[in-house]
Amino acid sequence: MNDASPIAADASLLERPSDDAVLTGRERLWLYFAVGLGAGAVIALQIDIMRVFSVGSWAHFGSLVVSLAMLGFGLTSAVMTVAKDWFVRHWRGAASVALGLFGPLAVAANLTVQKLGFNAIFLVSDPTQKWKLLQMFVAELTPFLAGAVFLGCVFLKSNRTFGRVYFADLAGSGICGLIFLAAMYVFVPANLIVVPLLLWLAACVAWSFGPGGRAALVPYAVAGALAFGGHFLLAPAFGLKTLAVNDYKGVSYARKFPDAKKVFESASPFGYLEVYSSSYLHFAPGLSDNAGFSLPTMPVNAYLGMYIDSDGPIGVMRDLTDKETAYFRFLPMVYPYVIKKDPKTFITQFGGGISTEVALHSGAKDVTVAEGNRAVLEAFRRPVLRDFTGDILSKVRVIPYEGRHFLASTSEKFDVVDLSLADSVGLSNPGGFAIVEKFPYTKEAMETYMRALAPGGVLSVTLWNKEEPPKSVLKLYATMAGAARAVDPDHIANSFFVASSYLSTATVLYKNGGFTPEEIAKLRDHTRAMSFDEIYYPGFVYDGSQTDATLQGYIEQIFAGAAGGPPASGGNGASATDAAADDAAPPSGKADDGVLPATVMGRLAWHALIAGDWPDVASRYVFNTHELTNDRPYFAAYVKTGDLPRVTDRLELLQDEWGYLLIWATLGVACLTATVLLAIPVIWGWRTIFSKSRGKALTVLYFACLGAGYIMVEVGLIAHFVMALGNPTVSASVLITGMLVFSGLGALVSERILPYMRVAMPAIFLAIGGLLLSYALFVNLALDGIAALPYGERLVLCFVLIAPPAFLMGFPMPTAMTTLGRLGKDALFIWAWGVNGCFSVIGAAAAPVIATNFGLGAVIEIAAFAYLLALPAFFGVIAVDKSVANA
């Protein structure tokens, strides 16, 4: 660290004549356009790949592939650092060729990936799938490598005026992100690749009018023809799919029904929505088995299947006659109407409309429904769904945004608030659910629902109970009990009634002020009539003798034979003894009186939650059962962090957790790859290329902090802003655009502070740190506050919220890069860019890991710390080399 002693940067050094590429004013302008459009094409391709994965496969694998592909920037930087002289001499040609290759490579990579037929479901059981995953990564890496070489060459020759190209880079990326958002209304996912291709072609034209020269136009035209022709003509001619939907996605099954017919389709940032009709579609989520003996028939041809991004189906019901709706009383969402007559009902999430239909047919005198997905509401207003449902939306009051935000902003009270299977699809995905924020289920949301109840009003929440050992339901129980304790601690023991059906659904009722004995009697009668299991009611007595066996049994179920786990008693790593095959005493977890372990666990959970000793029970349970909060709104991440090393040989048991496990895998691979990439220049030239550079260690630290800090703010805020914007794609687009454009403006302005940077930059770092810490603490309150406003106003206010930190975060990178350039630290200059890129990937992978373990606020807090750490490191960056100083 001795060579990193801060030495004042001589102002005269910083004002040396530019060694940048010699370009006319007009050429330079075209260069900026080319950089902006090229960087925009790269970001558009990233979002496009994520969308294609969401629709065709599973989104979290898209995140994995894109995150790692972005390491192309680190690889390029490493190579350019080592071969800097060659790139300095041939920068124009290298940039021209790389730019020209981007489009055809993007198309070829997509066709390769679609043809590979990667199937996440067989990732563990089929060894070939791991190779396919690797091939996908390599294929998707190629266009990003081309983009990185183009931008790297331009940066290399703009090292004295870095702020301006960096502005073009960021602003271009940001604006193109917004263009992509708009394009999602125009193109179906299979053709969204057109957006990066068009941006790339525009970049080619701009480059040709600038440094590339007009002669480049012809080969670029050929590359353009190749790219567009490859996607639109060659692919169909050779039977290649541009978006192959996995056979295991919900929509693939609907398409195979003999009488299936797509009756509606819409594309928007709110998802690619398809609706199919078929007599083979049947919906009655959680239907009591007793319906089979009490109903002569179930309605036929009564449903449409709605699929969002190929996931589903979400059932849409025909306008049923009273006779046909007789089965409603066997559904779990009918529970609140057992004790509430003529209620005023609020449905927090409309979905396919099943809760709304139940409310309308159960005597609700007034029904209000909220739906945050505007595409869904739009679909129900179009003729196909409007006619099929008998224009259901005309029978209710519609709130076109998230229900929790409406309830938080109104003084209106309701007799029934319903949240039933709102995310039913997400919890039963075969590919596992990704790390998705479930804000409607957080403790804060539950408190809002509870406070919106009229005196005696009932909150009814129904969730899938198909997991064994139980996972999501235990988190729901903990969350609702936590909310009740905050809202009305005195009546908590009398305020809940809980029933479930094994491997089906669980319903939690919360009554404002507590249930009366008559109501409990009615609910228990209904539960018996439905053959559901009683989990909790006021006065329920839990048999504590089952606690130890149940908790230990579940640990054995997952970890038998694992390192540090209980021993396996069976011959092949298990002791699966069949009841019919073996009359000996069961190994563990035997339930008394025929009560199933999952039911015992539910009863134990409620007993402990009401008695206040849940933390002890939760710590002994096999999985994480923390309550959902606005800071940690995740049903996923149920594997305890300390258990992660023990699950690697039994991943198939945790298939619904793969989204979470993948983020750990991504982080591991990102760290490993980044280390290798960073090691190349170090091994190659720490003592040669960088030998004259003072402050090199602090410079590495500085750019590592910026890389990780910036992306963590971006990723962290995307997750935060979902709460106000109601959709991850819109949130991502708004954040990417807002962050990059405002940071670009910061970069542009940064040139002016160069002479005063020793004073200005510390102040800027402190301001960034302070702002980020306050955002970590308070941004949720701000977002909660604006979430009930009209969507346009929300968008504008989101940009306003993003602007202050983003603008300031635009300063550190160009200031340091320009300084390195002007101080003649050319090798460090290009390597710094790579360090920044590598730590961006690590930061992006670390953000969800931190969020799920410590909360979204922690992601922003760590980013703030990274910026504060960059403050002292900055003085290493501006340390003048001895040779330069002596000169």
Added chain:
Amino acid sequence: MRRREFLAGAAGLFGAACLTRAAVANVPTPYSLDLNPPMDSKEKFIAWGVAQRGEDPKFLAERFDRFQAMVRNEDLLNDRHKRAFLLTPREKFVLQQNLGRAYDHAFLDIGFGVTISGPHIVGRMTSNIDPKQGEKVLEVGTGSGYQSAYLSHLTDKVYSIEIIKPLAERTRGIYDGLIKDGYNEFGEITSKAADGYYGWEEFGPFDKIIVTCGIDHVPPPLLQQLKPGGIMVIPVGPPGAQRVLKVVKTEASDGQMTVARSDIYGGRIVPFVPFTKLEGDQIVGTHNN
């Protein structure tokens, strides 16, 4: 005269041999309840399988290895079930590209977004419903056809419905091909392409029902077509970690029907079996690493 008799006899024998050959093709001994494969030795089983069933010794060896793992794991209820497993050529029901993994303890893709379940879970589920000879069993979701083929060695009344028509036709084609080859037991399987939600009223009521397709509720028509005292099993959850829901229908003395839900482990918490890799008859870790 004697020469004529000899020639006639020889021609007759040749003709009979040809006819028999055409009828049984690759399976020398037609199926009957008396057909009992050896269970005490791999070598004996392979020799028996080649001689009696005309099957490939490589797959016979793999089947026996998996058989031993399943016996150790108590996935096969009794000798009837052990026999059924050993008699069912799983390799005939997997895709060509998965032939090498036919006897792995893993579910395999069979196209159309459908899997063939791993041998352990098939054995465990079938043991649980324990169909007796003559009992009617309905399968909803024919899929690969392996489950029904397995059942056909336990009862002569197997009915199977598949919702995906091309898959139903492909599997019917596999059955017909195997019947032609001499697996006459598969002739007991009655199958059709239809919506299994409504069961198969024409052949109901059923003693046992196996549902192998995803649904958000137990279809009331299936409960109606299940005999009192009958058992229905339904796998729930992701393919690698499925729990099998067991539904038992009972009739009270007053004639009222009730349904009890449990899982096939009889209300006990049972450790999952990770996908194990076999090398010979040894387990050498799992497919995860």
